[in-house]
Structure formats: structure tokens, C-alpha cells
Amino acid sequence: MRHILMGQLSLVRSLPEGLAGEAVRALAWLGPTKGREALSSLKLPPDCREEMASVSAILPLWMAEVVDEIAGWALDKASV
Template identity: 45%
Template structure:
């Protein structure tokens, strides 16, 4: 069993920081029952952290001790391994764009996968299923703006669009406008009025 544990640690150490692993990825090292047992022991010893149901990550070790990898790093790894799209929630996007002074109290992200929560160290991460139009351009400012507008809703969107029009460069505004066919009607109408007709 210790040989299997050592093999798992060696495998995990070769992965980029924050890359989640699952028991299924380790079946070349041993049986499912043995891998599950070894993963459980490694969590108990603090050598691995649970990052959701059936997912594990290696803590980052520094001269100050061990800590969980950053949430963003783990979510990038999770998105790569599961194939789902994951993006910051609209409240975080609105704050980052200066459309609200509210700072989100919880770590909430939107996903194309199922809604769920998991703990990473002492922090609870919530993944909420979202429609495809909110997950477009996940890593671009235009996508961030669309998620912020969706969170602000119909009543606050006109003022937010005026602010975005002043702050964002023209190519980003064009990207926002290009997503109109997939937006809900209320948002497509407002984006059309403010982005294309000024």
C-alpha cells in the first residue's frame, strides 16, 4: 500500500500546480479500491486536499508551510480535465469592471456543468450552472462584461452599458455586440441601442 501511495504522490508531483486528479486517472497504478484507500490516507495525512467529489489536488508547499493552490488555478485544471466552461460570477465581473462597489462575499463561479459546491482548504467554492450565452468568451473582457450585465439585470443595465462604453475599447464593445443573437431579448435590445447606435 505504501508503494501505491508513493506512486500516487510521484504522479501528482509531476502535474502542474493545482491540477485536480481523480481515482480513475490513477487506475494504472492499482485497483480502484486500493487507489481510493490511498487517496483517503493521503488526505488524512495532509499530502492531498479534496477539491470536490472524487477530485484531489496537491497542496502548495513553501517555507511558510502548506496551503491550497489558488482557486483560479484549480478551476482552470478542473475545466481542462472535465471539458466544462467555468467563468467568474457576474457579481465578481461587475466589481472588476467598476460597475458596482459590492465585493462578493463568497467564491461563486458559473459553469456549463452541474451546480455543486466543494471546499478547498477553508474556502467553500460554489459552481452554478449557467446558460451558454453567459459562458461565451470566458477569458475575454467582453465575456466579463456580458456576465456583469446579466447579474445587474434589466433595470441597471442601461447605466452599466454607458459606463462600459466609456471604459472599454471599441473592439471589446464590438465583441459584446456580436453576442447579441444569443442574449435574452432585453439585453440584446439594450446592447444594440448603446453599443451600435450610441
């Protein structure tokens, strides 16, 4: 995990298994710029995005902002 503090590493490792946890761990590894681009290009199902958003409060600020942005985008697309 290149783009998080060592104290936050255990937090990221404690995320749920499955697609949502993998996506958040990938975000931590890729960093703010590349992570936002990568997650934006994925076609994650709405339930995965909701699960990601449910843990955003415990994530570092930059990760929470990206996750919330992705989750909000999914809700906009789902309602169309």
C-alpha cells in the same frame, strides 16, 4: 445571475473570456435597468463593444437590446 432564467445560465457562462464576456455577464447579474446604466457609463473600447454585439443574437431579448444599444453608441462615437 439574478436576472436571467436558469436555462440561459449556461449560455451566459459560455461567452468569451475577457472584457466583453465580463461585461455581458455583469449585465446579466445587474438586470435591465442597472445594467444599461452601468454599461453606458463604462468606456469600453470599440473592439470590446463589437465583440459584445457579435453575441447579441444568442442573448435574451432584454440583454441583446442593451448590448446592441451600447455597441451602436460606440460606433457613433468612433465615427465622430
